[in-house]
Amino acid sequence: MCCDDLEQALKDELIIIMDKFYLQDGRIMNAVESQYYIRRENRDSGYNYYGINFCPFCGMGISFVAQGFSS
Numbered sequence: 001m002c003c004d005d006l007e008q009a010l011k012d013e014l015i016i017i018m019d020k021f022y023l024q025d026g027r028i029m030n031a032v033e034s035q036y037y038i039r040r041e042n043r044d045s046g047y048n049y050y051g052i053n054f055c056p057f058c059g060m061g062i063s064f065v066a067q068g069f070s071s
């Protein structure tokens with residue numbers, strides 16, 4: 001991980017790593033291409049996921065896209 005804060009957020013499942021094609025317990029709310037998602041519990045229907053390309057704590061590029069591995 002880029003920093004301890006992100007590692008802790010992953011441990012707390014505030015931010016999760018997943019492949020969006022296997023998403024079954026919620027829906028993705030934005031169009032950011034990433035394997036990192038901020039997860040928000042939705043009272044009615046599972047979770048809302050927000051894709052992020054950059055670490056919200058230190059600003060490091062964390063997704064494949066931000067690191068330049070796309071295409």
Ligand SMILES: [Zn+2]
Pocket residue numbers: 002003004005006055056057058059060
């Ligand atoms: Zn970080």
